[in-house]
Amino acid sequence: MARLSFPVGPQHPALKEPENLRFSVDGELVVEADIRIGYVHRSIERTCSERNYVQDLYLCERVCGICSNAHTLCYCMAVEQIAEVEIPERAQYIRMLMHEFERIHSHLLWLGVAGHEIGFDTLFMYVWRDREVMQDILETVSGSRGHYGMTILGGVRYDITPEMEEKIREGIEYLRERTEYYAKIATTETTFIKRTENVGGITGPLALDLGAVGPVLRASGVDYDVRRRFPYLKYDQVEFEVRMSEMADVLGRTLVRVHEIIDACNICEQVLDMMSEGEIQTRFPRRVPEGEAVARIEAQRGELIYYVRSDGTDVPERLKIRTPTLANLPAAQEMLVGGYVADIPITFASIDPCFSCTDRMVVLDDVSTSETTTMTWSELLELSRDR
């Protein structure tokens, strides 16, 4: 059979956001894969350097709907580093709690989506039902289910009351039990194993070379977790294991994520035990002194990096976001080539992609003619009307 050009996206049921993957397939085998990003570029980095630090907080939260708290956390860490503001201890614990809550809800969300991609909708329904428990906890603590607005410059917005603590402990207990059950399903259900074992494989050294991060890297047997390597908040005081898998396939990534949910539950309980009474906010200056800082955290999808440069005003001069999905895309391309067409959705989903975080715009100037291709807003409008 001749090679078939096979597009996935920008509109495709397997993709939750618009992005274009182009494949060249020979029968059921993928010969070439090409990932094209840029459909949901929102120019957040640029916009950030036109707004003040407090406004940027809200903007950064909206980089992503799933890891919204991770973005504000990383942003605040970078800005607080420049301003040399030390936040109160209780605020650090609450930030840690939110960070782990978000990891639990995000990994559960991913597990459900993974089930859906391989036609296992019952898993999807069950997991998303249980995820509601975590969503309820997040709502109790912060007042909202998506963009929590908990992390602010100089601390956190709301305190955790004893009633909340009771509810959190109950929910965590339930979720741990359920997650252990899902771990059992992932390792015993035959059709699930058939669809995930030896699918989308990538070796540890290659994954490192391609700059993969997070669960993708750990599932290839590389011991790298920012929480352990470069502890932030109070991660040096809690006990947890860096989950790894030698399987280096989709099943390995599933197990790493499922075990990370259980770990996150344990971390939450430890944090609740360690938390001491005290202030949750400290005063943050309006103007940030001149300087630059890099903050890195282990978001649920992998290592998230924020770079902030300040020129001494209330507006950052430059803000740069490196999201984990961008780092994982080269590895994803490597995983897809040589696999089956049927495995495209689950392989690509196994990096837990988030496109709107990832999309960047690159303008390439033609070197030979030295013509620039930069457009003004009115030219862009005209172009879109002509089309």
Next chain:
Amino acid sequence: MQVLTPLFHVLVFPGFIFLVVFGLFASWVDRKLIAKFQNRVGPPLLQPFADFIKLLSKEDIVPEHSDRPMFAITPLIALAGVIASIVYIPTWSAHALHAFEVDLIVVMYLLTLPAFALFLGGWYSTNPFATLGSTRVLTQLIGYEVPFLLACLAPALAAGSWSISDVAIAQHDGLWLITAAPLSFIVALIALIGKLERVPFDIPQAKTEIVTGPEVEYSGRRLAVWKLTFLTEAIVGGALISALFLGGPHFWGIPYESMGPWLSGFVGMIVLSLKILAIVFFLALAQAALARIRIEQMVQWCLLWLGIPALLNLGLVVFITHL
């Protein structure tokens, strides 16, 4: 009356209207069961009917580069094949509307028509997803069709006739042929999942991979016909398996002989419907409990784990009947 009776049989019962209504009802049972298994509420009773009517009223688009006659006619051929086969399958008594010595093979052939029609329809719609799905339809056909035929031959050989009606009549002494061919029964049920393209064998349609495959370019009326084809095929396939393995309308303790023709026909139909719904229950259970597997895994697994048991059971039946 000479003309009206056959016409009634073809159009109303057990033909078109009965199959459509019962098929839609069975699909409601199916959806409701899956919803219950998945901890959801599920659709109301008339939802499949509403979906079907809505689909009929939608715009019907034919792709520009497709082969228009083939694209248009294939769903009708598929539906016609399925509805024609009900003529040879016992529905209200052990005697089918028409019966002759090798009608089992004819029904097998007619039930293969949807797969071939789906392949052609997908292929001629010239969409990459449809092309890929069409090749999967044919690949999968090898996987389930061989074990299905082998499994259905076992009761035929046990009853000593290749007529479905004769096989159903032979079970009237109270011993269903599932006792002679239990492995074949299981094989036939699993192969039916492949025939109906349901989870775990919904590989040719695979929504998250190839966007419903061969059906991707179909819309409106023609898509409704495709949906109807698979709904009615579930009923016809269920009726066929019931007739071959579960005694058709027979059930212990129901005195069909002492009832009038109308009452016995009505009771027989209810009994058969319940058996078909039991098969639908099995289909729903499989859909809720399993994930979709890959095409090469499917063919390999089916030929190994369906083909060999079916052959074994067939050999056993041949051995016993010739003893």
